[in-house]
Amino acid sequence: MKCLVTGGNVKVLGKAVHSLSRIGDELYLEPLEDGLSLRTVNSSRSAYACFLFAPLFFQQYQAATPGQDLLRCKILMKSFLSVFRSLAMLEKTVEKCCISLNGQSSRLVVQLHCKFGVRKTHNLSFQDCESLQAVFDPASCPHMLRTPARVLGEAVLPFPPALAEVTLGVGRGHRVILRSYHEEEADSTVKAMVTEVCLGEEDFQQLQAQEGVAITFCLKEFRVISSFRTGKGSGMPGAEWDDLAWGSRPLPRPAIFTIKDSLLDGHFVLATLSETDSYSQDLGSLERHRPVPQLQAHSTPHPDDFASDDIDSYMIAMETTIGNEGSRVLPSISLSPGPQPPQSPGPHSEEEDEAEPSTVPGTPPPKKFRSLFFGSILAPVGSPQGPSPVLAEDSEGEG
Amino acid sequence: MKFRAKIIGKGSLDLFIQVSSTVARLVKVCVLRVCPDRMCFGSAGSGGLQEARLWCEVQQRAFQQFRMEGVSEELNEIHLELMAEHLSRAARSAVGASSLKLQLTHKRCPCLTVVVELASPLGRVRSVMHDLPVRVLPRRVWRDCLPPSLSASDVSIYLPRWRTLRSIVERMVNVGDHVLLEANLSGKMTLSIETEVVSIKSYFKNLGNPPKSAVGVPQNRDLESMVQVRVDNRKLLQFLEGQQINPPTALCNIWDNALLHLVLVQEDVSLQYFIPAL
Numbered sequence: 001m002k003c004l005v006t007g008g009n010v011k012v013l014g015k016a017v018h019s020l021s022r023i024g025d026e027l028y029l030e031p032l033e034d035g036l037s038l039r040t041v042n043s044s045r046s047a048y049a050c051f052l053f054a055p056l057f058f059q060q061y062q063a064a065t066p067g068q069d070l071l072r073c074k075i076l077m078k079s080f081l082s083v084f085r086s087l088a089m090l091e092k093t094v095e096k097c098c099i100s101l102n103g104q105s106s107r108l109v110v111q112l113h114c115k116f117g118v119r120k121t122h123n124l125s126f127q128d129c130e131s132l133q134a135v136f137d138p139a140s141c142p143h144m145l146r147t148p149a150r151v152l153g154e155a156v157l158p159f160p161p162a163l164a165e166v167t168l169g170v171g172r173g174h175r176v177i178l179r180s181y182h183e184e185e186a187d188s189t190v191k192a193m194v195t196e197v198c199l200g201e202e203d204f205q206q207l208q209a210q211e212g213v214a215i216t217f218c219l220k221e222f223r224v225i226s227s228f229r230t231g232k233g234s235g236m237p238g239a240e241w242d243d244l245a246w247g248s249r250p251l252p253r254p255a256i257f258t259i260k261d262s263l264l265d266g267h268f269v270l271a272t273l274s275e276t277d278s279y280s281q282d283l284g285s286l287e288r289h290r291p292v293p294q295l296q297a298h299s300t301p302h303p304d305d306f307a308s309d310d311i312d313s314y315m316i317a318m319e320t321t322i323g324n325e326g327s328r329v330l331p332s333i334s335l336s337p338g339p340q341p342p343q344s345p346g347p348h349s350e351e352e353d354e355a356e357p358s359t360v361p362g363t364p365p366p367k368k369f370r371s372l373f374f375g376s377i378l379a380p381v382g383s384p385q386g387p388s389p390v391l392a393e394d395s396e397g398e399g
Numbered sequence: 400m401k402f403r404a405k406i407i408g409k410g411s412l413d414l415f416i417q418v419s420s421t422v423a424r425l426v427k428v429c430v431l432r433v434c435p436d437r438m439c440f441g442s443a444g445s446g447g448l449q450e451a452r453l454w455c456e457v458q459q460r461a462f463q464q465f466r467m468e469g470v471s472e473e474l475n476e477i478h479l480e481l482m483a484e485h486l487s488r489a490a491r492s493a494v495g496a497s498s499l500k501l502q503l504t505h506k507r508c509p510c511l512t513v514v515v516e517l518a519s520p521l522g523r524v525r526s527v528m529h530d531l532p533v534r535v536l537p538r539r540v541w542r543d544c545l546p547p548s549l550s551a552s553d554v555s556i557y558l559p560r561w562r563t564l565r566s567i568v569e570r571m572v573n574v575g576d577h578v579l580l581e582a583n584l585s586g587k588m589t590l591s592i593e594t595e596v597v598s599i600k601s602y603f604k605n606l607g608n609p610p611k612s613a614v615g616v617p618q619n620r621d622l623e624s625m626v627q628v629r630v631d632n633r634k635l636l637q638f639l640e641g642q643q644i645n646p647p648t649a650l651c652n653i654w655d656n657a658l659l660h661l662v663l664v665q666e667d668v669s670l671q672y673f674i675p676a677l
Contacts, residue, residue: 158492158515158527191508191532193485195492198526 001031001071001101004060009263010097010112015228016051016266019090020226021081023049023268028132029080029108030064030072031101040077047221047269048134057263059096059282071101073126075108083110083122096116101126136256136269138319143209145176151204155197159219163195164275166222166256169214174201181273183217205209215259216273225257400477400535402503405464406538412499416490418457418668421641423487425672427452430536430544433467433477435459441544443480448658451634451674454546458667477503477542478536481511489513489529490493509533518627546671552660554626555584555611559577559603561649563592565639567601572632574599581627582610582653589625592632594659609650626655630674635659638672 005013016038020027024040024047031037035057039050055061064070084090096113112120155178159166165181179196201207259266406415418440420544422429426511428443433557436459442452469475491514493499497518498537504512510530517525536544542612558564570577582588648664656676663670 034540154507158529159489160488193482193488193532194506194530195489196528196530198528203525 001036001064002060002062003031003036003058003099005057005099006059006095008031008091009057010090010094011087011091011223012057012264013053013097014087014090016053016264017081017084018087019228019266020049020051020294021077023221025077027075027077027080028072028129028173029101029126030131031070033070034231036061036063041132041134043220045289047218048132048269049224050134050267051264067178068103071103072099072109072129072131074129075126075130077125078124078178080110083112083120092104094252107364133283134254134269138253138339141256142214143170144206145209146206147199147204150229151199152222153229155199156219156223158195158197159192160195163219165216166219167214167216170209171198172211174207174211175199175249176201176207182221187326202348215255217270221268221270225259225270228237228266267375304359400467400470400503401466402468402501403464404438404462404501404502406461406499406514407463407497411461411463412493412496413556414666414668415457415499416460416493418455418670419483419487419490420452421670422455423483424641425451425637426483428480429483429486431455431477431479431481431533432541432544433469433479435469435475438462438465440483441546443544448547448673448675451631451672452546453669454673458670461491461667461675474538475540478541479503479509479533480536480567481531481533485529485531486511486513488546489515489531490528492529493676503533506530521547534634547673549654549658549660551611553655554582554584554652554653555609556584556586556588556651557607557609558651558661559588559606560644561639561646565636568632568636570635570641571599576632577629578635579627579629579630579673580651580653580659581625582606582621582651583625587625626653628653628656629674630659634674640673 017027020038020040024042026040028039029036030039032052035052035054037050037052039048041048064362093114095115098109098111100111100112101107102109106125108124108126110122110124112122114120135309156166159178159180163180167177167179167181169177169179172175176199177196180194181195250313255270255272257266257268257270259268318381406412420448422440426442428438430439430443431439432439432441438457438459440453440455440457442450442454461631463547467475467477469477490499492609493515495517496515498516499514500514502512502514504510509532511533513529513531515527515529517527527611567590569576569591575592575594576591579591579593580588581591586605588603588606589600590603591598593599642663646665647665650662652658652662654660654661658676661672661674
């Protein structure tokens with residue numbers, strides 16, 4: 001693989017890497033026929049980010065030397081970020097950036113051609129890996145809103161830096177409301193401050209969601225998304241939009257953010273909290289059910305894998321019913337809490353999360369988040385959006 | 400109990416934002432006392448004068464709308480306790496806003512709701528709402544929240560130029576923890592700090608003394624005798640750092656070896672900070 005980035009695009013590439021670095025610790029770099037893809041996932045598998053740079057983004061783009069397979073590699077995010085650490089420096093001094101991946105030497109070479117004849121060469125070691133691909137399809141999501149990138153960026157400013165989660169929903173009069181989310185704590189002496197930002201319908205190019213619909217996701221990652229903009233100054237033509245698409249009950253699906261620019265596509269997928277989570281504490285303690293099989297063939301093996309195995313079986317069940325989603329009539333949900341009976345095939349896994357008091361160490365954010373379902377694309381060349389095989393038994397029967 | 404107030408206009412909003420950030424800088428848990436004609440912020444707790452205490456009053460004039468109904472007709476006041484940091488964060492989201500509304504509400508718990516409306520030039524109105532959880536204070540602790548009533552001070556003097564004073568105290572903080580403040584009734588003040596290796600002293604003159612009230616003032620005071628108080632440097636610095644602009648009236652009262660009382664008066668806001676002697 002060999003590609004050459006010039007001019008203002010170097011800074012755009014740098015910004016993308018910065019955003020990715022705020023999500024995950026490892027960068028999956030995969031040159032594809034339709035562009036260079038950079039992907040990452042966070043340690044608790046509740047956030048996934050992917051940037052696809054079209055071949056036109058580059059002055060030169062060669063996905064693979066002819067006759068060779070497409071390579072893909074996994075690099076430590078810190079190493080890759082160190083090349084692009086100073087965006088100001090990239091803008092001022094770097095004229096060209098050349099990235100090449102050679103199968104023989106196991107090095108990813110990033111060369112920055114700077115002003116005054118200075119050339120900086122970074123040799124980064126990488127690991128071979130399987131393709132990291134989250135299964136999601138924005139087109140199948142019933143709710144969608146589209147807004148210029150800066151609207152979301154401004155909307156998150158009033159929230160405290162330490163806030164973990166935020167709920168986004170559609171309120172009366174088609175206003176979009178972002179509200180700080182706090183778990184219900186029965187007897188906390190220090191109550192938390194609740195902040196709510198209300199955006200009018202006119203802030204959105206498109207708003208396709210019923211009133212009363214809401215999702216909750218991690219604010220930290222949302223901030224990363226809302227702060228990414230290619231911006232007018234980068235010289236990139238075309239409008240940029242943040243698209244947010246999400247599914248709804250009874251099968252809460254991840255929130256998918258799409259940033260579209262003429263030369264790059266960014267997708268951020270955040271796991272969401274189900275609305276029933278807050279009320280399951282009322283349901284008392286539920287015992288764990290049968291042991292759940294591990295997902296096999298993950299793209300990256302993690303020893304302390306998923307926060308709760310039950311989540312995975314739940315997600316598997318969801319995967320098999322994806323085909324039916326489109327025609328389902330959505331129940332409308334009010335933003336204010338109200339008890340709702342669980343309807344999905346694997347309801348117990350949701351509530352069990354609440355019964356467990358402590359989180360698994362080393363898996364932020366709190367494990368109530370649904371981990372995303374990752375398939376492994378074993379075929380070397382495949383469309384990034386292709387569905388992946390279900391790899392573990394669905395041990396939960398219907399009902 | 401009811402309370403509803405609204406601030407409109409950049410000047411008033413900026414003032415409110417500055418007041419709430421000053422309060423948050425000096426105090427962690429703050430008491431909010433609402434009277435028919437003003438709103439007061441004070442240090443919580445009944446520590447007496449063993450610790451530094453704040454008292455800030457915002458006159459009703461600063462608000463475009465101000466309506467309150469106290470606990471009862473005889474006791475027409477509201478006393479609440481809240482986290483100063485919450486208020487300052489809520490106020491900060493009002494930078495550039497068109498209006499800020501305060502209202503006492505009851506959501507899951509008693510709250511002070513702050514609603515900020517931002518009107519962009521394109522006619523879009525965006526609003527941000529903050530619910531600050533508050534605790535309603537019982538009547539028996541109301542007295543503790545008020546500023547102390549004190550006898551006449553030994554010396555009362557106007558403070559030097561704010562920025563100068565702040566930068567001197569900033570440098571002194573790097574040297575030591577205690578600063579000695581001396582002043583007399585002839586407009587002279589010195590600030591000094593002393594350690595084993597170094598001693599620094601700043602002299603100010605012609606500062607002017609505010610006219611004292613006639614009550615309880617001994618007539619034959621020696622105008623030149625210096626009165627002193629030694630206070631925690633960092634507390635003094637925190638107070639000085641809170642103000643960005645030169646306040647129109649800034650003075651201090653000193654009780655010899657007992658108390659330093661700093662007073663700022665600015666438009667419709669008055670700010671007092673009591674720092675006990677060490």
